[in-house]
Amino acid sequence: MKPSRRKFLAVTGSAAVTSVAGVGSASAATPVSNVPVPDNTSQMYPVMGTDADNPTATVYGNFKCPFTQDFVNNVLPDLVDKYVVEGKLNICFRTISYEPYGRGKTHGTQSNAFISDSDPKISATHLGVWEEDPEAYWKYFESMFAGSLVSGTVTPEKLKPVMEKTGVDNPEEIVARVKKGKYDSLVKDSHESALDLKIEHTPTFEIADSTFVGPKSDEFNDLVSFINANLSKADKLLPKEDSEEVTSGESSGSGSGSATSTITLDGSSAQGWAKYEITVSGEFKQDRSMEASIEDSDVIDGSTASGGVGPWKDTFVYTGKITDLTLTQPIDVLRNEKPLDLEKIGANIKSESKKLDVKPATDSEETTQVKNALSGACSRR
Structure with a gap:
């Protein structure tokens, strides 16, 4: 088989x-x-x-x-x-x-x-x-x-x-x-x-x-x-692997190019609300791969995406390379559906006392997200 x-x-x-x-x-x-x-x-x-x-x-x-x-x-x-x-x-x-x-x-x-x-x-x-x-x-x-x-x-x-x-x-x-x-x-x-x-x-x-x-x-x-x-x-069908690993926060990155990759923030292990901010050398768009949610509280501002996850996932399609990744707590991060070593890519873990500039979800939004995650609601386009 x-x-x-x-x-x-x-x-x-x-x-x-x-x-x-x-x-x-x-x-x-x-x-x-x-x-x-x-x-x-x-x-x-x-x-x-x-x-x-x-x-x-x-x-x-x-x-x-x-x-x-x-x-x-x-x-x-x-x-x-x-x-x-x-x-x-x-x-x-x-x-x-x-x-x-x-x-x-x-x-x-x-x-x-x-x-x-x-x-x-x-x-x-x-x-x-x-x-x-x-x-x-x-x-x-x-x-x-x-x-x-x-x-x-x-x-x-x-x-x-x-x-x-x-x-x-x-x-x-x-x-x-x-x-x-x-x-x-x-x-x-x-x-x-x-x-x-x-x-x-x-x-x-x-x-x-x-x-x-x-x-x-x-x-x-x-x-x-x-x-x-x-x-x-028309979009490419599948993410294309870059020839190099993602860069650390010190890298300047190169042009966006035409190759696309996905990054998934998995909050299954998060203690409460895990916020994130990601910057790439290219562009972002939200995606539903890996059974991720798409919420209004997730924000794309140019080459930076920010948001938060609880017991669910957020996924983005991007071009270029990851140049910065900041989290309020350690969570699972996947690139093209493969786990990333946060230390290896130079991720910056900030405590809640040093809050990220991330649009917070309202209580109703967060409650809806939790209910969707617990019920197995998911989609991919």
């Missing part, structure tokens, strides 16, 4: 969603089952592409959606030929498995199809396939959209024949992980990500936080124009 690449918290839920687009004719382009997969497949969600460092777009879809099926069969292969195999763009697939605005509501006039309560497990199964056998994932994905779609109540066991037919390793183990809820938080997080982007329909194509709803085969030229207009703004 291949080693697991991620450990996840479980978050449960139920729901439904609708779909848009139209059903077209089959495409003669490259089969989705033959797409390249990056050498680094440690990303939580399935991705096709020649290199993990390529710009990345995301398709939000659903395995029961006939319009996602039309996109997969009649639009995606042409995108593969034009962008993916040429190394211009990676494409990630994430599912919407919960209804955004309450059961019984539709999101448009073209469909009244709903997602059942078993859809989160269908989505969890596809994540299990990706984790266990990324080389076989896109064959499994293509098969799920070939012919009749799965419908009604679908259990992970009912998807075992699809895994076996497409050569996926260890179907039994995948089913066991899904039943234990290993991927539930990731499924829930895709729902949260879709809400952040105000996505109400499947499929929706997203690049650089801009969206194209329900791309159909007769809209391919419009979709290409949309991609080209946003391609230069």
